[in-house]
Amino acid sequence: MAERFDLTDLRLFLHVADASNITRGALRANMTLASASERIRDMEVDLGTPLLVRKRRGVELTAAGTALLHHARLVIQQLEHMRGELNDYAKGLRAQVHVRSNTMGISVFLPARLARFLSAHPNIDVDLEEGRSRDIVRAVAAGKVEIGIVAEGLEAAAELETMPVGEYRFVLVVPLRHQLARCRKIPFKEVLDYDLVGLRAETAWQDFLNEQAKRAGKRLKLRVRLDGFDSICRVVENRIGLAIVPEPVARRWTSKLRIIPLDEVWALRHLTLCVRKLASLSPHAQNLVKYLTKSPPARKPVP
Template identity: 55%
Template sequence: MRFDLTDLRLFLHIAETGSITAGAERSAMALASASARIRGMEEALGIPLLERGRRGARPTPAGRAVVHHARQVMHQLERMRGELNDYAKGLKGHVRLLSNTAAINEFLPDALAGFLAANPNIDIDLEERPSHAIVEAVAAGLADLGVVADMVDLAGLETRPFRSDRLVLVVPRGHRLAGGGAVAFADTLDEPFVGLSTGSALQEYLNSHAARAGRSLSFRVRVRGPVALCRLVERGVGIGIVPEMAAQRARESAALQVVPLSDPWAPRVLMLCARRFDELSAHARRLVEDLTAQPPVLAPPEPLSGP
C-alpha cells in the first residue's frame, strides 16, 4: 500500500464534495489524473473505495475507513505545521471552515479579512452549507470548524458563541403584512416569495420550517444573495426573509418595510463548533481565538420600517 499525501488529500476532497470531478478541481488536478490515482488506490487494496453513480461518488465502507484515517493524517500534518511555524516562517497552515448563510454573508468577511491580514501564513478553505450538514461534516472529521445556528443538534461537539443573528421578513412598502407588529412565519406562506438560490443554507433552513407546517414556499424568483433579494422585494416582486443586518443595509436606499418574525427560531446565536477545540492545529486554535474574541449580543428588535 503506497498512498501518498496527494492521494489522501484527493480522496478527502472527493468524499467532501461527493464528486470525483469536484474533488479533482479542489485538488488542482486534472480529472484523468485524479481518476487514475483513485484506481491505483483501489488496486493496491483490492477493493472498491467509491460507489460511482449518476449523482456523483460516495465512499464505500472501506472508503469511509480511508476517509477516517486520511483525516487523521491531515490533522496531524496541520498540527505539525502549527507547532513548527515559529521555527519555519515560510510554512503554510490550512484551516477548513464551514459556515451557514448568515455568518458567511454578514459576519465572516470582516472577521476573516482581519485574521488573514494578520496571519499571512494561514490559508482558509471556506464553504457554505446548511447547519445540520456542517455538524455532520465536523463530527465526521471532514472539516476543522463550523459556524452554525444554535437551533441545530450539537450533541457530541464542543461549541463557543460566535455572533448573534435574527431573521426578519422584508416586504414592499404598504404590504398587508407590514404595520401590525411581529408576524408568524406560517402567516406568510400564502405569499409569493423572492428566495435565495438552490444550495443556500438559509433557504434550506426556511424550506424545512415550511415543510414542518405542511406547506412549501412559492418562489417568483431565486437569487444568490440578500442584497439582490431585497432589491426585488422593493420592486414588488414578492416578500422575503433575510438576516436583520442585511435588511438594515438594504433599507438605507430601498423602499422596504422590515417586519419582525414572532417564531422562536427567528432570533439565533451563531455557534463555532469543533470536535475538540484542544485537539485542533495551532492555526485552527488561533482562528478560534480570533473569531470568539467578541461575545455575541442579541439586542431587542427595533421597529424597522422603510422611508
C-alpha cells in the first residue's frame, strides 16, 4: 500500500517520539489528542506495521518506528535547508531552529543574543527548551536538536563539534544589612553555615552545589526552592536566606542586594555550544550559531 505521509504527519511523529508520549507529542504539534492518535493510526495502516508500542505511561518505538524517525528527521532537516536557500524568494515561508540549553544558558547567556537574532530575522523562529547538559549532548548527537548550549568539560561532547560561547561567575547575594554584607569575598564553606535559597532539586546546578557542599564536609541548608534566579533574589531581599546566583542576574539587584564574590575556582563557569556537524546544519541554524559565538558588545560597568 502506498504511503501517504505529509509534513504534518512527520512533524507529529517526531514530537511523539521525542516525548515518548502521544498526549505530549500532540500538544507540541498543536493538535488534539484524538486528531494525533488518528493520524498515527493512519500512518500505521498505510505502512501495514505498528510504529509505536502503547504502554500505560507512554509509547516506545517499534523497529519500523525507529526507521521512520530517522527518515522523518532527514526530511525535516532538508526542508529547513530548502527554506534557507529560498528565503529571498519566499518571504512568507517561516523557518524554525531547535535549540536546547542548560539552566545557565537560558538564565544568563541566551536572552540578549536571541533577542538580537530574532529581531534581525523575523522569518525565523527558535524552539528553545531547557535541559541538563548531559541530556542535551545526547539529544544533539541523536539529531533531536540542532544546537545545544551546555556546561564546559563534558566528555560526551567530544564526538560533537564544539565552540566556547561565554563565561559567567557565581556570586553570593545577601540582604543589604546582613552581617556578611561588608565581606569583599567569601569561601563557599563559610556560606554553608547560613540558611540558603536555591533552585529545585532536579536542576543540574543544584546538584553541582550539593556536590561542592559534600566536598566541603557540609550540607546545604535550603529553606526554599524556586524555579528561577530572579525569584531567588526576590526571596533573599525579604531576608529568608542567602543565595548563590550568576553575577549577571545579581547585577539586576544591586540596589536591593549586596553582591559578594565566591573565593572558589569553580565559581567561574564557561558555556559551550555544540552541534552534530556545523556544515550539515540548515542555513538558518548556521546563522544562529554565528550570532551565538560572536563576541557580545562591551558591557557598561555598574556604578
